[in-house]
Amino acid sequence: MATDRVLIPCAACGAVNRVPLERLGQTGHCGACRADLPVRGFHADAPLEVGENRFDLVTRLSGVPVLVDFWADWCAPCATLAPVLEELARALTGRLLVVKLNVETAPMIATRFQVQAVPTLIVLRSGLEVDRVAGALPLPALRARVERFLS
DSSP: OOBSEEEEEOTTTOOEEEEEGGGTTSOOBOTTTOOBOOSSOOBOSSOEEOOTTTHHHHHHHOSSOEEEEEEOTTOHHHHHHHHHHHHHHHHTTTTOEEEEEETTTOHHHHHHTTOOSSSEEEEEETTEEEEEEESOOOHHHHHHHHHTTOO
16 A cells, blocks of 8 residues: 655654655654654655655655656556565665656656656665666565665
């Protein structure tokens, strides 16, 4: 199940704040102690659905590598890959951000990354591509592939 909220830990008290994606990049305060929340360093425990309007913000501000799933509704392998990505997001919460981008609703981003088939998985660091996989992989193979880029 994809999410539309990111988790931002408070540096002052350690409380985890759920922030709607549309508020990402704005100044915010911790719900527990009212301290300022950092702009960078957010994560999600489920794949994060983004569109063209938030893609660059999310992929560039993430303090961890981002695995982008370029997918489409009609794609059977994409549907098979979805639970694998959910498990990967849970297992690597705080170390990897999993992002889903529908190529039919965000064609400009898909074109920019020259995605010609779905599913295509691209690992980004600070918005720059560092790895690419075309097709669905089983969880152990995908995890081994992305762990090379985790710090």
